[in-house]
Amino acid sequence: MTSTTSSNKQCQGFCGMLKWNLRNLTSLSVVYSVILLVVLPFMLAISLLGNGEGAQVLYNEESITSIFKSNWLIVSIIVNVFVVVISANLFKSFHNRRSTDLVMSLPIKRSTLFLSNFITGLLVIIVPLFVVALISGLLCGDILVCLTYFIALIPPTLFAYAMYSFLAVCCGTVADTVISYVAINVTYPVLFSAIMNLVYNFSAGTADFCYNGLSNLLTNGDPFKHSLLSPSMGILVCSAETSMSDASMVPYCIYSIIFAAIMFVGAVILFKRRKNENVQMGFIYKLPRIIIIIISSLACGVYIGYTASGALSGDVKSGTVQLLWYVLFSVMGCIVSYLIITSIYNRGGSGILKSIPCLGASVVLSLIIYLLTATGMVSMNMWAPDIKTVKYVSVETSINNNYSDTINEFLGEDVSKDVSEDISNGSDESFYEYYDEYYDEYINNSTYYYRTVFDKKQHRFMSCYSRLLRLNNKEEIAAVNKLNDELIKEYNEKTPFLRYSNNFWYTMNTDYICVRYRYGDGSVESRYYSSDFFDTDTVIKYLDEICSGNYFKESKFIIQSCGNGTELNMSYNNMQAVDENKKIDVSDTEFANELIAAYNEDFASDQKVFEHFTDLDNADGILFIKPRHLDNITSDEIRRFGGGGMLVIPKDGYEKTKAVLNKYSKEIDGCSEVTAKNYK
Amino acid sequence: MIDICNISKSFGDVKALDKLTVQIPTASVFGLVGSNGSGKSTLLRILSGVYTPDKGKITIDDEDITDNPKVREKCCFVSDFPYFSNHATVENTAILYREMYPNWSDEKFKELSKAFRLKTKTKIITMSKGMQRQVAITLALSACPKYLFLDEIFDGLDPVVRQLVKKLLIGEIAENSMTVVIASHNLRELEDLCDHMGFLHCGGLLLEKELDSLKLELYRIQAAFSQPLPQEALEPLDIVDVKNTGNLYTLVVRGNINDINSYINSLNPVFVQALPLTLEEIFISEMEAAGYDIDHIIE
Numbered sequence: 001m002t003s004t005t006s007s008n009k010q011c012q013g014f015c016g017m018l019k020w021n022l023r024n025l026t027s028l029s030v031v032y033s034v035i036l037l038v039v040l041p042f043m044l045a046i047s048l049l050g051n052g053e054g055a056q057v058l059y060n061e062e063s064i065t066s067i068f069k070s071n072w073l074i075v076s077i078i079v080n081v082f083v084v085v086i087s088a089n090l091f092k093s094f095h096n097r098r099s100t101d102l103v104m105s106l107p108i109k110r111s112t113l114f115l116s117n118f119i120t121g122l123l124v125i126i127v128p129l130f131v132v133a134l135i136s137g138l139l140c141g142d143i144l145v146c147l148t149y150f151i152a153l154i155p156p157t158l159f160a161y162a163m164y165s166f167l168a169v170c171c172g173t174v175a176d177t178v179i180s181y182v183a184i185n186v187t188y189p190v191l192f193s194a195i196m197n198l199v200y201n202f203s204a205g206t207a208d209f210c211y212n213g214l215s216n217l218l219t220n221g222d223p224f225k226h227s228l229l230s231p232s233m234g235i236l237v238c239s240a241e242t243s244m245s246d247a248s249m250v251p252y253c254i255y256s257i258i259f260a261a262i263m264f265v266g267a268v269i270l271f272k273r274r275k276n277e278n279v280q281m282g283f284i285y286k287l288p289r290i291i292i293i294i295i296s297s298l299a300c301g302v303y304i305g306y307t308a309s310g311a312l313s314g315d316v317k318s319g320t321v322q323l324l325w326y327v328l329f330s331v332m333g334c335i336v337s338y339l340i341i342t343s344i345y346n347r348g349g350s351g352i353l354k355s356i357p358c359l360g361a362s363v364v365l366s367l368i369i370y371l372l373t374a375t376g377m378v379s380m381n382m383w384a385p386d387i388k389t390v391k392y393v394s395v396e397t398s399i400n401n402n403y404s405d406t407i408n409e410f411l412g413e414d415v416s417k418d419v420s421e422d423i424s425n426g427s428d429e430s431f432y433e434y435y436d437e438y439y440d441e442y443i444n445n446s447t448y449y450y451r452t453v454f455d456k457k458q459h460r461f462m463s464c465y466s467r468l469l470r471l472n473n474k475e476e477i478a479a480v481n482k483l484n485d486e487l488i489k490e491y492n493e494k495t496p497f498l499r500y501s502n503n504f505w506y507t508m509n510t511d512y513i514c515v516r517y518r519y520g521d522g523s524v525e526s527r528y529y530s531s532d533f534f535d536t537d538t539v540i541k542y543l544d545e546i547c548s549g550n551y552f553k554e555s556k557f558i559i560q561s562c563g564n565g566t567e568l569n570m571s572y573n574n575m576q577a578v579d580e581n582k583k584i585d586v587s588d589t590e591f592a593n594e595l596i597a598a599y600n601e602d603f604a605s606d607q608k609v610f611e612h613f614t615d616l617d618n619a620d621g622i623l624f625i626k627p628r629h630l631d632n633i634t635s636d637e638i639r640r641f642g643g644g645g646m647l648v649i650p651k652d653g654y655e656k657t658k659a660v661l662n663k664y665s666k667e668i669d670g671c672s673e674v675t676a677k678n679y680k
Numbered sequence: 681m682i683d684i685c686n687i688s689k690s691f692g693d694v695k696a697l698d699k700l701t702v703q704i705p706t707a708s709v710f711g712l713v714g715s716n717g718s719g720k721s722t723l724l725r726i727l728s729g730v731y732t733p734d735k736g737k738i739t740i741d742d743e744d745i746t747d748n749p750k751v752r753e754k755c756c757f758v759s760d761f762p763y764f765s766n767h768a769t770v771e772n773t774a775i776l777y778r779e780m781y782p783n784w785s786d787e788k789f790k791e792l793s794k795a796f797r798l799k800t801k802t803k804i805i806t807m808s809k810g811m812q813r814q815v816a817i818t819l820a821l822s823a824c825p826k827y828l829f830l831d832e833i834f835d836g837l838d839p840v841v842r843q844l845v846k847k848l849l850i851g852e853i854a855e856n857s858m859t860v861v862i863a864s865h866n867l868r869e870l871e872d873l874c875d876h877m878g879f880l881h882c883g884g885l886l887l888e889k890e891l892d893s894l895k896l897e898l899y900r901i902q903a904a905f906s907q908p909l910p911q912e913a914l915e916p917l918d919i920v921d922v923k924n925t926g927n928l929y930t931l932v933v934r935g936n937i938n939d940i941n942s943y944i945n946s947l948n949p950v951f952v953q954a955l956p957l958t959l960e961e962i963f964i965s966e967m968e969a970a971g972y973d974i975d976h977i978i979e
Contacts, residue, residue, distance in 0.1 A: 009749065009782070016779025023772060024765050098763035105728035106780050107752035272747065276730050277691055277722075 013108035017116035032082045033128035041135040083160045090121045091168035100276045114271045155256030160231030162263035169267045170288040172281045185232040191299035297362035300337030305330025334362045393480045483542035687736030696722040698883040711870040712863040714880030720863035724829045728757030756825035760832040762816035764804035771800040781823035789822035810836040830862040871959040901931040904951040920965045
């Protein structure tokens, strides 16, 4: 009875605080709601009122759903900003002595008080967002899609809000909370990227990974990376995701919710023990401050060190100079960022000396990270894999450099052009257009030549780029290992200490060759040889040796690689929009399913070929299809086709696949006839 | 009853309260006076749950106050600088109090608003400091708490309103057996209001007594003698302070007035007069005895 009465009173207190907080946030939530309404429903309504014409003028012939999707990114930016603004207003009562006197003396448990504040903020942030998504859904005529976008935005928003709440409990002032929140959101991704580098170095057989600063994060970061501790970035990334059914969204949501829960529980525990006498005194709990200072200093140090060492080393052949630049700039970066953030926290220079251990920790950690990741202490750059364990080796070069010229002597002309021209010439010429471009790929820090083929309706057929040289004979692999051993030996002689890891060997210069060892278990290990560190003539000498070997000559083949389409999705956004709105009818799905089945039956016993199109076995022929609009099919199997836009078919065993393609080619809108040709 | 048992509270290196023990009886007005930084406001904040003590325990009606809403329902705290949010009016702030305090009385709220002439629909932050304090008092009294903690409540109030506040508080104590703990430097007002006094200094309680007995314990004796007294002549008295100009002595003496008078008379004074001390004088005397006087501060 007593317990029921007590819980009822707590409930009453909770509701009382909720109403009080909502009342205080009324004007702010009105501003927030109006901005959201203007950005989405209002713009959609204008487009509709203009009978579509307005939308076409404004959005380059995009459909209403496309307008929703593009404006949803703006919504996510607004949400990002208002998470901070609303939270700052909400939790400011915990950051002011006078207001603390009021709220903390009210007859309500501390946990209930925090919960009511937390729920208030959540309601103020989420409800207008839901309303906007709902109205937009009604205007678009596709409520489900709009609500899917809304739902996808909830976990990172929740995480961002929970993190602010946690920091609000730890900090004594609004300013310190906001500064800490921003500092974590900006510097954490940088640091996390460096740690990922460390992890990749430790993990044998993972795909290659290079640290390339923020560009890498922005172009290649998976949702896990963004959502782990950088909620702001998570919100932005999430808004760009097209569907909750996307496989990457699942861990994204799970991680966001888990971390939000951790933040919330942590905040409640700390709030119960919070010493209110420290309000208005910077930090109530000192540890977060120390962590933030260390993370910020460390991240800036590592990032500035990496960037500056690459930029200043120039054309050196020894890692020692780069290392020295790295050490100098990372320490400088650490110190400068430490001074800046400490001065901000201390509102001036006082107390900097007191907190000097934080700086020391940053510098030491920075050097430890360097030692672990860059010197080769623990990485695998000093040895060549055992030939017995290697299934095959592929050799790639960055384009238009000395190394690729050497390989071109063996490979002949650029096959990408040949293939695309053959495709178009072999069919209806008036049906195609080409788009040629050089594309900088940030992940590998290299430039690729692309030829993209479109039909007159702007559907993308295919894109061709890069080249691959693959060796699966043990003697060839031994030749590659010899290249590795000799180059490493030479490098070690020139650089007896303080060596860089394999990651550094190519990130500074696009002029490199890449050797990828594919093991029997499917894992891949990459080794890069950049002209920054290795003498070009020596590299070419060994490359010549590999290419002129008997086994190579006998088994030489060329295949075209095709990407997963991610990069081109960005480049040809408008065209995508046309595709994405195309309705998928039954025949398309049937076609795709049959195609998958036939393809598997023909030759795809090794399912990994789908993951790495460049690693197909014994490919010497090309078939092309036009599956761009099949991207909308969510099946993982089908998506593998949709992304590539092109199939690489081995010389034998593609009859069934060809039959399926021929069967459906005339039934599917815009699909050309299937062309098959050997390119050996 | 409020039972404060051996509580300590430090702010960094500063000890705000040091092993403080005091009992505050129900339906009393307990005045907390003390030097600046003696821990008065800290004690009130601990009582109201804003701060938690580092050591010790406080019970109100035999229940621990730590994060205990059941106890805090009976208490209301008016801080030295009452807080009101930017958009708050008296009316909508009253809604919060109504939700929070089960004994809230709308009737009393209306009465008090009328008595203080509050404009209930005006934003509180646009009001003067004194008006804001009146709003805080109105809200606190309307919550009908059993225990009321007031910090520097008379600051910014004009003399008429002070009288009104005192009258209201006395009325509440008489009608509802409310216990009031009030910290103030305005000893004149406390003298009218309090029945118990606690003198705080450097985080400790110098003394705690009923005001009447406090007043009856200390006297100022002015006496003139035909010749200067030998130093040991005054030793039998419990002297708090002594000043002499020639043969004229001014003594602050603790003890029974009859005993003091009879001893002074035994010294054959030419003239003798015994006067009761005001609360302010008692405070100054006690503080001087504790080493907190102007001479020491200047030194």
